[in-house]
């Protein structure tokens with residue numbers, strides 16, 4: 031600026047040629063130019079301007095510099111002249127002016143900018159001692175003012191964040207923890223109103239005292255270390271009664287710009303509801319665990335993603351181990367002949383998501399045990415299997431009892447068979463004798479006795495068959511026969527015993543089956559008898575045969591009481607009878623379907639039922655159909 035000032039054409043200004051400047055002007059200009067403080071001078075009536083290097087930045091990059099040098103004040107500052115000129119006049123009247131952080135927008139950097147100034151205007155006298163100029167010593171405080179404004183704004187923002195936060199937040203100030211800011215959530219959590227704001231915490235919320243919070247807060251104030259805790263439990267008076275509350279809590283030191291700690295910022299999340307639910311779940315889990323333990327069941331959980339198998343101590347114990355092992359260690363104990371049972375169960379599991387099987391294991395101490403395994407698969411939203419969870423039971427004792435029962439039934443029915451056969455023989459002799467004698471009345475009585483003996487024989491035979499089936503001792507005699515012919519024979523025999531019309535819709539087209547004819551007939555008779563027995567008010571029974579994919583299918587349909595979904599699988603088990611209100615009306619011991627389905631299974635087929643309660647049932651079975659070139663062969667096994 032010294033260079034510029036020296037070379038400026040002052041003659042063209044009212045100040046006049048440099049050589050003719052009064053001493054007072056020379057002195058003040060030289061002070062200005064050599065000062066490191068921003069300085070500026072208005073001189074003479076036209077207020078011609080001088081300024082130094084330190085002042086230049088305040089004029090901006092593409093603004094007033096260098097035109098401002100030697101320029102008239104009014105020409106240079108049209109935008110602020112209304113503010114500045116009165117001050118200049120004051121100075122000319124002999125009064126210095128001081129102003130701090132005053133906003134005086136100026137045109138610089140190509141636009142009108144908000145600029146803050148701290149400045150003094152002081153009079154400068156000429157050689158005659160008369161006030162002839164104004165010295166401006168100034169400092170731009172825009173940055174200071176803006177950073178203060180930013181600070182204020184960020185404090186405002188913080189307050190807004192706190193007030194609008196969906197979780198409880200507050201700021202506590204000073205050693206007595208004055209509640210400076212507290213949002214609705216915090217007031218709700220404390221069970222108080224906004225009146226507590228401005229009061230010390232433990233005065234505003236007295237029930238919070240004596241629960242350890244004082245020490246925690248004091249420690250944060252002292253050390254500046256943040257405190258966090260999850261699931262913290264405490265008591266508060268809310269809505270007139272003491273309540274147990276669970277929170278996740280954060281105490282953070284509130285630091286000033288000199289990093290001294292002036293207070294504590296608090297965030298609290300009320301998790302009372304979640305904690306209550308979690309507690310309930312834990313109690314329920316504990317109860318379930320105790321119940322499972324008491325029942326002697328072992329539990330397992332297999333994670334399909336990681337392959338990790340978790341077993342309970344009882345699970346390990348059932349397999350004869352005292353520590354958890356790998357899956358292979360457990361299932362490697364399965365009795366070799368029973369491994370297929372587990373494999374078959376897993377095939378069903380893939381389709382149904384349910385696991386069920388019973389098999390034998392040989393434990394490491396060589397003892398043989400029976401186990402039952404049950405489980406369910408849990409899937410993710412896309413249906414991908416995640417886990418298999420289930421139980422295992424040692425059923426050796428019940429298997430032993432069941433074997434004892436089978437043995438007893440086997441022996442008892444065997445022992446019964448001989449006297450019943452003898453009775454049957456005597457009845458037939460008696461029948462012949464009465465026929466000869468022409469005793470019609472006695473004959474009809476003896477016929478009834480004969481009928482009952484036939485029923486008894488069927489019952490005994492069923493019991494014998496069932497026990498033989500369980501132990502695998504039932505013998506089969508094979509022959510080839512045309513299935514539809516067997517149906518016709520069986521239906522003809524049965525039609526005599528019932529008033530219902532048994533309709534045949536046979537389209538198995540001479541399909542030949544290779545099986546034990548008598549046993550297949552026994553199965554069909556059983557199904558027809560049931561259809562008759564369980565449809566007391568119906569008029570019809572329909573028997574249907576057809577062929578599909580080289581398999582023979584036979585349906586026996588009735589229009590009777592039907593079977594509920596939950597019973598559809600169970601009725602094929604031994605001695606299972608549906609326990610409904612009609613139980614006394616339908617005699618039976620629950621063996622017929624077991625025997626029939628076992629026969630069909632043994633012959634390579636399947637048996638199932640479709641039914642609707644109150645509308646009737648259709649029992650169906652399939653059997654393999656013999657290829658045409660093998661139908662003539664007669665074989666017996």
Ligand code: ADP
Pocket residue numbers: 560561564588590591592593601606607608617618619620621622623624647
């Ligand atoms: P039983 O007839 O000797 O009781 P089954 O093994 O033949 O034994 O049948 C078992 C049970 O299945 C019956 O007690 C009955 O509850 C039910 N059931 C069998 N067939 C039918 C049918 N056609 N309609 C309704 N329920 C049936």
